[in-house]
Amino acid sequence: MASLYTQQSKNIWRTWLLMTAFLVMIVAIGYVAAWYFNNPGLIYIAVGISLAMNVVAYWFSDKIALASTGAKEADPREYLELHRILENLAITAGLPKPRLYVINDAAPNAFAAGRNPKNAVVAVTTGLLQTLDRNELEGVIAHELSHIGNRDILVMTVAVVLAGIIAIIADIFLRMSFFGGGDRESKNPVLMIAGLIAIILAPFAAQLIQLAVSRRREFLADASGALLTRYPEGLASALAKIASHGAPMRRANHATAHLFISNPFGAHEAGRFIAKIFSTHPPVEERIAALTQMRT
Numbered sequence: 001m002a003s004l005y006t007q008q009s010k011n012i013w014r015t016w017l018l019m020t021a022f023l024v025m026i027v028a029i030g031y032v033a034a035w036y037f038n039n040p041g042l043i044y045i046a047v048g049i050s051l052a053m054n055v056v057a058y059w060f061s062d063k064i065a066l067a068s069t070g071a072k073e074a075d076p077r078e079y080l081e082l083h084r085i086l087e088n089l090a091i092t093a094g095l096p097k098p099r100l101y102v103i104n105d106a107a108p109n110a111f112a113a114g115r116n117p118k119n120a121v122v123a124v125t126t127g128l129l130q131t132l133d134r135n136e137l138e139g140v141i142a143h144e145l146s147h148i149g150n151r152d153i154l155v156m157t158v159a160v161v162l163a164g165i166i167a168i169i170a171d172i173f174l175r176m177s178f179f180g181g182g183d184r185e186s187k188n189p190v191l192m193i194a195g196l197i198a199i200i201l202a203p204f205a206a207q208l209i210q211l212a213v214s215r216r217r218e219f220l221a222d223a224s225g226a227l228l229t230r231y232p233e234g235l236a237s238a239l240a241k242i243a244s245h246g247a248p249m250r251r252a253n254h255a256t257a258h259l260f261i262s263n264p265f266g267a268h269e270a271g272r273f274i275a276k277i278f279s280t281h282p283p284v285e286e287r288i289a290a291l292t293q294m295r296t
Contacts, residue, residue, distance in 0.1 A: 025166055026050045033173040042173070050165045061153070062121045065113040065256050069249075071101035071123045082129065085141055086122060093145050093228055098122045107249040107266070108132065108242045111259040112144040112153050120148045127245070132238050139225060139235030143261055146224035152217040156258050174200060214258040215282045222287055226294055236291040243284040 030046035033039075057064075065071075076083055083100060090097040098112065101123035108128040114120035122144045132140065147153050222239075226232035242262045252264035258280040 022166065023047070023050065026169060029166065029170055029173065033176070036173075037176065046169050049169065053165050058115050058154075062114040062119065065111065065259060066101060066121060066123065068253060068256050069103050069105075069111075069123065069251055071103045074100040074102045079129075081134075082124070082137075085134070085138055086145075089138065089142050089145055089228060093142075093149055095145060095149055096120075098145075098148060102126060102129075103249075105249050105251070106130075107247055107264070108245055109249060109260050109262055109264055110140050110144055111256070111261065112147045113259055114148070114153050116151070116154065117148050120153065122148075125249070128242070131241050131245070135229075135231060135234035136238035136241065138229050139231065139238045140261060142225035142228040143221050143235060144225075146221040146228065147217065150217070150220060150224060152221060153259070156214055156217060170200070214280045218261075218281055219287065219290060222291055223294065226291055232291040232294045236288045239284050239288055239291075 026046050027043065030043035033046070034042040074082060079100070079102065086100055087097050095117050098114070098117075098120040099122070101121055103109075103123055103125045105125040106127040107125060108131040110122070110124040110128055112120060112122050122141065124140070128140065129137070147156075222235060226235055229235070239262070246266050248266035249264040257264050260281075262284070263279060263281045
């Protein structure tokens with residue numbers, strides 16, 4: 001089974017692959033728009049925006065995530081035991097101790113963010129601290145440290161930012177096509193329709209890729225976290241308690257939903273099949289089943 005240590009190089013490689021795939025998709029959208037509007041400059045505008053936003057996401061992802069959730073730095077005296085758990089598990093994992101934050105929210109949840117282990121943060125909600133016992137809390141913290149060690153936080157940040165960029169760029173070009181522009185009469189109607197369809201579908205394709213990447217990373221972090229604590233039952237029990245809460249976080253938003261250990265929007269009312277496709281997290285039942293089948 002893949003461990004915390006063997007996946008680092010793979011995830012770094014997958015990050016660059018993902019960035020390349022999204023860049024190609026952005027160029028394709030820009031090419032279609034440039035052809036449709038007879039304006040080659042649109043390609044350069046699309047690529048320029050994507051590169052600029054990617055730089056922002058890389059350097060400031062942790063600050064953006066913390067600000068959007070209202071997280072506050074955990075006082076070392078008030079949260080002494082939590083600091084000890086994080087420090088002990090970080091030492092075991094061979095990682096620097098991340099900065100620790102607390103979110104004032106009754107919904108039990110947690111997330112990790114940052115561009116690398118030296119600049120990582122771990123945030124937990126007050127609801128998580130009130131709901132879980134020590135073994136369960138260790139399982140959750142180990143899960144988040146696994147995201148950091150596996151470089152998942154970089155992969156997922158890049159995925160969500162680039163997916164958002166593609167959606168924004170495609171939306172801009174689509175609005176331009178409705179409000180005029182381009183020498184439409186000289187173009188093949190079939191190609192014109194195909195181009196518009198490509199612009200419309202690109203954001204959905206980007207979003208599905210982002211969600212699939214996030215779900216795969218959750219399974220890996222569960223397994224790596226269980227290997228770190230040598231007690232998969234602790235994380236399995238924590239996931240069951242978190243899922244049973246059901247209510248969403250007060251400041252849940254789609255931009256950071258993929259970072260949390262559990263969907264911050266709460267339980268899905270849609271069918272199981274639809275939830276699997278459009279959720280940022282795999283079904284809790286599948287995650288618990290995988291953990292209970294582990295042998296440490």
